[in-house]
Amino acid sequence: xxxxxxxxxxxxxxxxxxxxxxxxxxxxxxxxxxxxxxxxxxxxxxxxxxxxxxxxxxxxxxxxxxxxxxxxxxxxxxxxxxxxxxxxxxxxxxxxxxxxxxxxxxxxxxxxxxxxxxxxxxxxxxxxxxxxxxxxxxxxxxxxxxxxxxxxxxxxxxxxxxxxxxxxxxxxxxxxxxxxxxxxxxxxxxxxxxxxxxxxxxxxxxxxxxxxxxxxxxxxxxxxxxxxxxxxxxxxxxxxxxxxxxxxxxxxxxxxxxxxxxxxxxxxxxxxxxxxxxxxxxxxxxxxxxxxxxxxxxxxxxxxxxxxxxxxxxxxxxxxxxxxxxxxxxxxxxxxxxxxxxxxxxxxxxxxxxxxxxxxxxxxxxxxxxxxxxxxxxxxxxxxxxxxxxxxxxxxxxxxxxxxxxxxxxxxxxxxxxxxxxxxxxxxxxxxxxxxxxxxxxxxxxxxxxxxxxxxxxxxxxxxxxxxxxxxxxxxxxxxxxxxxxxxxxxxxxxxxxxxxxxxxxxx
Amino acid sequence: xxxxxxxxxxxxxxxxxxxxxxxxxxxxxxxxxxxxxxxxxxxxxxxxxxxxxxxxxxxxxxxxxxxxxxxxxxxxxxxxxxxxxxxxxxxxxxxxxxxxxxxxxxxxxxxxxxxxxxxxxxxxxxxxxxxxxxxxxxxxxxxxxxxxxxxxxxxxxxxxxxxxxxxxxxxxxxxxxxxxxxxxxxxxxxxxxxxxxxxxxxxxxxxxxxxxxxxxxxxxxxxxxxxxxxxxxxxxxxxxxxxxxx
Numbered sequence: 001x002x003x004x005x006x007x008x009x010x011x012x013x014x015x016x017x018x019x020x021x022x023x024x025x026x027x028x029x030x031x032x033x034x035x036x037x038x039x040x041x042x043x044x045x046x047x048x049x050x051x052x053x054x055x056x057x058x059x060x061x062x063x064x065x066x067x068x069x070x071x072x073x074x075x076x077x078x079x080x081x082x083x084x085x086x087x088x089x090x091x092x093x094x095x096x097x098x099x100x101x102x103x104x105x106x107x108x109x110x111x112x113x114x115x116x117x118x119x120x121x122x123x124x125x126x127x128x129x130x131x132x133x134x135x136x137x138x139x140x141x142x143x144x145x146x147x148x149x150x151x152x153x154x155x156x157x158x159x160x161x162x163x164x165x166x167x168x169x170x171x172x173x174x175x176x177x178x179x180x181x182x183x184x185x186x187x188x189x190x191x192x193x194x195x196x197x198x199x200x201x202x203x204x205x206x207x208x209x210x211x212x213x214x215x216x217x218x219x220x221x222x223x224x225x226x227x228x229x230x231x232x233x234x235x236x237x238x239x240x241x242x243x244x245x246x247x248x249x250x251x252x253x254x255x256x257x258x259x260x261x262x263x264x265x266x267x268x269x270x271x272x273x274x275x276x277x278x279x280x281x282x283x284x285x286x287x288x289x290x291x292x293x294x295x296x297x298x299x300x301x302x303x304x305x306x307x308x309x310x311x312x313x314x315x316x317x318x319x320x321x322x323x324x325x326x327x328x329x330x331x332x333x334x335x336x337x338x339x340x341x342x343x344x345x346x347x348x349x350x351x352x353x354x355x356x357x358x359x360x361x362x363x364x365x366x367x368x369x370x371x372x373x374x375x376x377x378x379x380x381x382x383x384x385x386x387x388x389x390x391x392x393x394x395x396x397x398x399x400x401x402x403x404x405x406x407x408x409x410x411x412x413x414x415x416x417x418x419x420x421x422x423x424x425x426x427x428x429x430x431x432x433x434x435x436x437x438x439x440x441x442x443x444x445x446x447x448x449x450x451x452x453x454x455x456x457x458x459x460x461x462x463x464x465x466x467x468x469x470x471x472x473x474x475x476x477x478x479x480x481x482x483x484x485x486x487x488x489x490x491x492x493x494x495x496x497x498x499x500x501x502x503x504x505x506x507x508x
Numbered sequence: 509x510x511x512x513x514x515x516x517x518x519x520x521x522x523x524x525x526x527x528x529x530x531x532x533x534x535x536x537x538x539x540x541x542x543x544x545x546x547x548x549x550x551x552x553x554x555x556x557x558x559x560x561x562x563x564x565x566x567x568x569x570x571x572x573x574x575x576x577x578x579x580x581x582x583x584x585x586x587x588x589x590x591x592x593x594x595x596x597x598x599x600x601x602x603x604x605x606x607x608x609x610x611x612x613x614x615x616x617x618x619x620x621x622x623x624x625x626x627x628x629x630x631x632x633x634x635x636x637x638x639x640x641x642x643x644x645x646x647x648x649x650x651x652x653x654x655x656x657x658x659x660x661x662x663x664x665x666x667x668x669x670x671x672x673x674x675x676x677x678x679x680x681x682x683x684x685x686x687x688x689x690x691x692x693x694x695x696x697x698x699x700x701x702x703x704x705x706x707x708x709x710x711x712x713x714x715x716x717x718x719x720x721x722x723x724x725x726x727x728x729x730x731x732x733x734x735x736x737x738x739x740x741x742x743x744x745x746x747x748x749x750x751x752x753x754x
Contacts, residue, residue, distance in 0.1 A: 409601035
């Protein structure tokens with residue numbers, strides 16, 4: 001018996017072992033990967049036929065798209081770091097991006113250089129909703145004062161310039177009485193304007209916004225999100241202003257107002273210079289990805305968030321799913337309450353007919369647009385609702401699979417409809433659908449990886465964040481994948497065990 | 509109604525499914541302690557009649573009175589009525605996720621507020637009566653068809669009903685198991701239980717029934733003692749029917 005158990009456990013471990021072996025293989029493969037060589041973009045004109053990487057929705061994106069006509073290919077990335085990674089791997093020829101983040105990238109990658117020729121010069125400003133002229137006026141006034149008294153210069157100097165860097169951080173004047181919150185939407189992946197350091201969002205924009213908020217006598221609250229979500233967030237009132245190294249463009253002006261510019265920036269072109277990248281060092285890489293700046297914390301905290309969202313979403317899903325399934329099958333059985341049945345059907349059709357990500361965005365940006373609600377709660381509700389539709393249909397199929405004779409037996413004994421459901425139909429239905437339910441939980445767990453779209457630091461986003469700091473794809477991605485895998489395997493084992501226990505009830 | 513011995517009074521009972529009229533006005537009385545066997549060709553409405561009696565099928569017309577209470581009235585608590593009118597099904601319909609003991613005790617404990625120990629004690633007594641006390645902790649899937657049907661009868665008895673409806677209780681059984689179920693039913697009949705049985709077991713009908721009804725096209729075509737119905741049939745259809753099955 002014991003030997004048998006051991007064998008079983010070994011069999012369970014086998015897939016994991018296999019994966020580890022595969023990883024090791026991949027690792028050695030990484031060590032001696034062939035060099036991609038220098039980019040063929042040497043000057044701005046070369047962009048005409050190049051494959052250009054940009055960050056989605058940035059001015060770089062807008063300007064680079066002009067080159068489409070001449071035969072250039074534009075590849076839009078969610079993050080600058082992703083574009084840089086693609087460049088390093090030879091997938092694209094160059095990256096068009098703001099000068100300051102470009103400097104940060106090049107500093108860390110000796111195989112990359114910035115072309116001396118500037119691509120385009122532009123001005124950064126704060127975006128504010130069209131109907132919020134009052135705030136616009138206040139912000140402009142504050143910016144003007146900050147420019148005059150040198151605070152703005154001091155803040156920029158704290159991040160740019162070798163002699164001043166890190167030496168003159170902005171400090172809020174004492175004695176301010178804060179009334180209300182000023183919510184700032186940003187995309188904290190744009191060093192040195194906004195980025196994460198030790199888990200906190202810092203940067204020129206952050207300090208500048210703090211200074212503006214101080215002038216307004218309000219407390220600054222930062223909301224981190226995708227760059228292309230910022231304008232929507234400001235429009236919908238989720239945030240009062242967008243501060244994210246945002247350039248004033250005509251397209252943007254159609255949807256949003258801008259303050260006076262607070263700084264000028266240059267769009268530059270990053271290319272591969274032909275030098276070999278730093279040699280791959282396993283321990284160095286692990287240290288860099290997980291130990292430095294306690295980066296493992298992003299994974300740990302992300303994992304907690306992921307589990308939190310999944311767990312509560314599962315509860316919402318089960319409760320709602322069972323209710324819908326019972327109502328649906330009761331209506332089908334009795335032919336009564338057609339309207340309720342129709343509403344339920346419509347709900348299921350809508351939820352199952354649209355992608356979870358769109359639902360998440362709709363719930364966050366449309367339904368909860370006006371309220372300042374906790375994002376994790378939003379995600380939990382969104383995934384809970386999404387899951388409820390699938391669970392409802394799973395449970396309904398389980399109820400339908402029960403022999404009608406069981407129902408008649410219950411009723412003929414004198415049990416009410418509800419009692420019959422509770423004592424006889426649902427316990428059997430639950431047992432029948434357990435594998436499908438287990439599968440739904442696994443799907444749900446993985447589905448939560450899109451939470452990052454509303455700026456939640458879940459496991460996936462945690463890995464992404466490390467990736468954006470270290471410019472290495474391998475460890476962050478594989479680690480995140482492994483963590484998901486381990487949870488899924490654990491979950492499957494638990495469901496399997498429960499299944500077996502329930503089955504034991506019926507058979508010898 | 510006039511006769512104080514009448515337990516169930518059926519008045520012009522009608523049932524149709526869409527355009528198909530299955531029961532075309534059945535009127536009859538069933539007395540306390542009576543063992544009534546309903547026979548008839550397939551599709552004549554035997555099962556439907558039985559299922560209308562405890563409202564598993566809602567009649568389209570007519571009335572059913574149990575002890576003077578109109579069962580068909582929406583005001584009647586049908587769940588309460590059913591507790592004194594148990595049914596035994598062709599396919600047993602035991603609850604597969606419960607042990608035999610649980611199958612027998614769930615209704616008395618949940619519906620009649622019996623304590624668990626009391627209900628279990630009674631259940632064991634019932635199982636002893638049908639010779640299955642050693643299977644109390646088994647699950648239905650571990651029992652043979654005949655055993656399952658005996659348990660199903662016990663499940664009905666556990667509620668101390670006034671009448672038990674048997675819907676072809678031996679039709680789904682292997683031939684060698686029919687006997688054990690019929691024996692239980694015979695014993696039950698002797699004990700004075702009121703029984704209404706739809707069955708094809710003519711031997712059982714002859715031996716145990718006080719009264720036999722022949723249903724044809726949703727109507728009572730012949731009604732009498734087993735001798736009258738089997739030995740001196742008047743109705744032509746009944747004669748044909750009997751010639752085919754005897």
